[in-house]
Amino acid sequence: MSLSQDILFEAQPYLIANEKHPFVQGIIKGELSPEQLRYYDKQDIAFEYNEVAVINALINNSTTTDQALLFHKRQDMQLHMLDDWLKREPESMPHDWESLKQTTIQPINQLYRQHMASTIQTHSVLQILPSFAAGEWMYVELGKFVATQTRVKEEPFQSFLSMSGDDFLGPKGYIQQFFDIIDHEAESATPREQEQAKQTFLKSCLLEWYFWDAAYKLITWDDWKKNALGGKGGVTL
Numbered sequence: 001m002s003l004s005q006d007i008l009f010e011a012q013p014y015l016i017a018n019e020k021h022p023f024v025q026g027i028i029k030g031e032l033s034p035e036q037l038r039y040y041d042k043q044d045i046a047f048e049y050n051e052v053a054v055i056n057a058l059i060n061n062s063t064t065t066d067q068a069l070l071f072h073k074r075q076d077m078q079l080h081m082l083d084d085w086l087k088r089e090p091e092s093m094p095h096d097w098e099s100l101k102q103t104t105i106q107p108i109n110q111l112y113r114q115h116m117a118s119t120i121q122t123h124s125v126l127q128i129l130p131s132f133a134a135g136e137w138m139y140v141e142l143g144k145f146v147a148t149q150t151r152v153k154e155e156p157f158q159s160f161l162s163m164s165g166d167d168f169l170g171p172k173g174y175i176q177q178f179f180d181i182i183d184h185e186a187e188s189a190t191p192r193e194q195e196q197a198k199q200t201f202l203k204s205c206l207l208e209w210y211f212w213d214a215a216y217k218l219i220t221w222d223d224w225k226k227n228a229l230g231g232k233g234g235v236t237l
């Protein structure tokens, strides 16, 4: 079994848990409040900017020119997507550089961003790529899942999880190419390095669930503070 097959097998329970999460169910049914959507929006733009740094590291540490070109193409898409996102200015939340820079990175987002960024210092595509590819894979799979459900047609729900299309799917799509790169790099890696890469992927899948959960419950550092300083022994956030 290739490393990517092994990873995907172990990632299945995480995918099912993400499908069941009330935020994902809320996208399908159109049952999320403006506050929940705004929280997600703000945190996710900041998350995607962090991905720019991770993709840069993938370009820097590519072991072939083809890899570098693929990551470069993905980076181009990322920056265009962010540019389009920032141009949308709903009344509830202006999307511009200044307000984005002032957005507080909330606890789970910080944990996830740092989980991904911490792989950069390995200078290894095998260690960096799974941290990023997991979220891509999760969103594409969730997109396929919501497409099988009777989902509401109204915006913003309809456009949610629509990260599919030819760019990501099929044998030449990003997802398969990322897994091919992981398998190629695994060939010259030790079992321990392969295990580390797998655990990195699975941790990203877990943090995907917590990312929905934080948006669903609107969890902030203030909640963490109140919980810690409230003198009631704390509850699980």
Ligand SMILES: Cc1ncc(CO)c(N)n1
Binding pocket: 044, 047, 048, 135, 136, 139, 208, 211
């Ligand atoms: C948290 C998160 N994970 C993955 C994606 C897909 O890029 C996203 N937009 N946000």
